[in-house]
Amino acid sequence: xxxxxxxxxxxxxxxxxxxxxxxxxxxxxxxxxxxxxxxxxxxxxxxxxxxxxxxxxxxxxxxxxxxxxxxxxxxxxxxxxxxxxxxxxxxxxxxxxxxxxxxxxxxxxxxxxxxxxxxxxxxxxxxxxxxxxxxxxxxxxxxxxxxxxxxxxxxxxxxxxxxxx
Amino acid sequence: xxxxxxxxxxxxxxxxxxxxxxxxxxxxxxxxxxxxxxxxxxxxxxxxxxxxxxxxxxxxxxxxxxxxxxxxxxxxxxxxxxxxxxxxxxxxxxxxxxxxxxxxxxxxxxxxxxxxxxxxxxxxxxxxxxxxxxxxxxxxxxxxxxxxxxxxxxxxxxxxxxxxxxxxxxxxxxxxxxxxxxxxxxxxxxxxxxxxxxxxxxxxxxxxxxxxxxxxxxxxxxxxxxxxxxxxxxxxxxxxxxxxxxxxxxxxxxxxxxxxxxxxxxxxxxxxxxxxxxxxxxxxxxxxxxxxxxxxxxxxxxxxxxxxxxxxxxxxxxxxxxxxxxxxxxxxxxxxxxxxxxxxx
Amino acid sequence: xxxxxxxxxxxxxxxxxxxxxxxxxxxxxxxxxxxxxxxxxxxxxxxxxxxxxxxxxxxxxxxxxxxxxxxxxxxxxxxxxxxxxxxxxxxxxxxxxxxxxxxxxxxxxxxxxxxxxxxxxxxxxxxxxxxxxxxxxxxxxxxxxxxxxxxxxxxxxxxxxxxxxxxxxxxxxxxxxxxxxxxxxxxxxxxxxxxxxxxxxxxxxxxxxxxxxxxxxxxxxxxxxxxxxxxxxxxxxxxxxxxxxxxxxxxxxxxxxxxxxxxxxxxxxxxxxxxxxxxxxxxxxxxxxxxxxxxxxxxxxxxxxxxxxxxxxx
Numbered sequence: 001x002x003x004x005x006x007x008x009x010x011x012x013x014x015x016x017x018x019x020x021x022x023x024x025x026x027x028x029x030x031x032x033x034x035x036x037x038x039x040x041x042x043x044x045x046x047x048x049x050x051x052x053x054x055x056x057x058x059x060x061x062x063x064x065x066x067x068x069x070x071x072x073x074x075x076x077x078x079x080x081x082x083x084x085x086x087x088x089x090x091x092x093x094x095x096x097x098x099x100x101x102x103x104x105x106x107x108x109x110x111x112x113x114x115x116x117x118x119x120x121x122x123x124x125x126x127x128x129x130x131x132x133x134x135x136x137x138x139x140x141x142x143x144x145x146x147x148x149x150x151x152x153x154x155x156x157x158x159x160x161x162x163x164x165x
Numbered sequence: 166x167x168x169x170x171x172x173x174x175x176x177x178x179x180x181x182x183x184x185x186x187x188x189x190x191x192x193x194x195x196x197x198x199x200x201x202x203x204x205x206x207x208x209x210x211x212x213x214x215x216x217x218x219x220x221x222x223x224x225x226x227x228x229x230x231x232x233x234x235x236x237x238x239x240x241x242x243x244x245x246x247x248x249x250x251x252x253x254x255x256x257x258x259x260x261x262x263x264x265x266x267x268x269x270x271x272x273x274x275x276x277x278x279x280x281x282x283x284x285x286x287x288x289x290x291x292x293x294x295x296x297x298x299x300x301x302x303x304x305x306x307x308x309x310x311x312x313x314x315x316x317x318x319x320x321x322x323x324x325x326x327x328x329x330x331x332x333x334x335x336x337x338x339x340x341x342x343x344x345x346x347x348x349x350x351x352x353x354x355x356x357x358x359x360x361x362x363x364x365x366x367x368x369x370x371x372x373x374x375x376x377x378x379x380x381x382x383x384x385x386x387x388x389x390x391x392x393x394x395x396x397x398x399x400x401x402x403x404x405x406x407x408x409x410x411x412x413x414x415x416x417x418x419x420x421x422x423x424x425x426x427x428x429x430x431x432x433x434x435x436x437x438x439x440x441x442x443x444x445x446x447x448x449x450x451x452x453x454x455x456x457x458x459x460x461x462x463x464x465x466x467x468x469x470x471x472x473x474x475x476x477x478x479x480x481x482x483x484x485x486x487x488x489x490x491x492x493x494x495x496x497x498x499x500x501x502x503x504x505x506x507x508x509x510x
Numbered sequence: 511x512x513x514x515x516x517x518x519x520x521x522x523x524x525x526x527x528x529x530x531x532x533x534x535x536x537x538x539x540x541x542x543x544x545x546x547x548x549x550x551x552x553x554x555x556x557x558x559x560x561x562x563x564x565x566x567x568x569x570x571x572x573x574x575x576x577x578x579x580x581x582x583x584x585x586x587x588x589x590x591x592x593x594x595x596x597x598x599x600x601x602x603x604x605x606x607x608x609x610x611x612x613x614x615x616x617x618x619x620x621x622x623x624x625x626x627x628x629x630x631x632x633x634x635x636x637x638x639x640x641x642x643x644x645x646x647x648x649x650x651x652x653x654x655x656x657x658x659x660x661x662x663x664x665x666x667x668x669x670x671x672x673x674x675x676x677x678x679x680x681x682x683x684x685x686x687x688x689x690x691x692x693x694x695x696x697x698x699x700x701x702x703x704x705x706x707x708x709x710x711x712x713x714x715x716x717x718x719x720x721x722x723x724x725x726x727x728x729x730x731x732x733x734x735x736x737x738x739x740x741x742x743x744x745x746x747x748x749x750x751x752x753x754x755x756x757x758x759x760x761x762x763x764x765x766x767x768x769x770x771x772x773x774x775x776x777x778x779x780x781x782x783x784x785x786x787x788x789x790x791x792x793x794x795x796x797x798x799x800x801x802x803x804x805x806x807x808x809x810x811x812x813x814x815x816x817x818x819x820x821x822x823x824x
Binding site: 304397401402429431491492495 | 712721743774777
């Protein structure tokens, strides 16, 4: 099964368990796309330091934030993720020297696109996280999860009355 | 068969009466877009006079997207569920006459022969077709060039002629009688009959083009230089075939979603590269030339050989909408002018 | 109009005769007087097929990547078409040396469906021409003067770049619109989402927008890929959203605003409205305009260290 299908299945399972057990509170599902050299290492550090952060995030490791095709984010929303985070090395720190600079332009335009399409921009979060910022990573995930929890479940890329699936 | 008059101000009453017996399907107005055939719901604005570009009625009979079956799998349990639409009595109103004739072509593909398509049949078999003859012929129509239109009449169940403030409903088959049962309809006057006949004559003589000699399908040649000429400007989009009332090609795909599978049918067209792309990577129609040729040869020659009906009914949608103005009327005129008929194989 | 048309023909004849180009791409009369069709001329004696009038809509640059790969080609081009050519040159899809541009000053192009809305019977039309303050439509029943704002394409009503930015020879005068048509996108996010849900739900996935776009030259489009599958083939609102959103992203900073996508859409999706919105964001944030010959590299193929930073915390 493709990675995508697994993620969607997880979401479906979570949703069905939600509907069967009304008492259980809704948990947001967040996609994190993390650069291997800084942000993923930062997440690792958070783990090895035994820092607590919400299990709402599903992490995909990419070689560089420059690898992040904006279509990854669009597809995540299309598939119904409640929030998407893209994290990369700080400007100047890229393992490949300038991958994150290219990413920066793309992500900026992606934010503009989400705005033009009327999607809730708050559900997309972009941030620089270095390998030493384990603490900061945990905080970011915590904050973003709280924000998404306040926003509630994502209702889809098209308005409910146009939904087919 | 008793023809009737429907004054235009009585249309809502007429629709209400039909809805007591039938599911009524008609072109529903949309924002910035051609009207689309839908099951009529309260509040819908219907466009029944055929005066505007509309989506082809095949969008209802052979939807752009249709679930064929669903599979759900749980541990130790696999359930396969076909999703066949309900076979209900339906009336389809407001389609252009060439569109109604195009349904004949679809019927040959989906109802004739060894296999009957249950999905198409469920929507089609119990459906009464009521075509419309607009007050003014569209500039792009060339119906009378493609066929003897007199033969089309029995293929629909009734025809509504737009006579300005009223429709003249001509019943053309026994099935059509049910449409004119409502007591709000009146009998036509002799003036009405005359106006209706005039409209029909206008239709019969509208855009009869040079290629039209009743044998043009024998003149279409595989190796004509015109195919290269079209292919050079054709951009390979699907407007002509997706908007065509008789193009019927589809694709079937399976979509996996966690523990379920959906098998669906959606549109496809010979104009796309992937249409003939093999799993091996080989493509028997590798560029635009064979693709452009295929669409026209299929409509005007192969379908005639196979089913005895011409695959194009002259509705003119591709003429109006082609982004690069490839006008199939011109193409046929050119191809047929230069060739002697070839014996059919 | 006829003066410019003659000049185009003479120039096409000249460059074909002296071997400067092997082929000239231009517009020929369409099958009806209110349409034109692309034409590919390789013999000097055929140049009289070329026309120039308010229905020369097609952006002919769409043919260049395939046709001008290894030969010299002349092209008759409006200012927007020229911006496409510039973008193709910047993205290494064609070589400047292979293209001979016959540039035209533009006064805006007519949308034939608007003629119908303005009360013109299309079957009566015999010719169209630009007039001092609008469009002159010649019909079987005489002449009719229509206001530009009533019959021009939306993209033309919003266009102020009506002088060719790059050319080998230039004919015709540019006429600027009296006022620029504002965008119609609603402000509130919820309303925008509703707007696009309505628009995209109409899509039949004929891909005319993609095929007509000079900048959509990918060998295999993401929408046609099976593995990975970016978007399913079925025309449902969600998948249509995925197609249009991803396409808009791929064209961000690259779309030169010719409006061809919107012109060819058989169901009237306001694609160009989205493209305009994105182009404005690009202009505001990077002071960059796609198709400007003064730009050195494609927007997303380069960066500056002091670019706008989208990170929310830093």
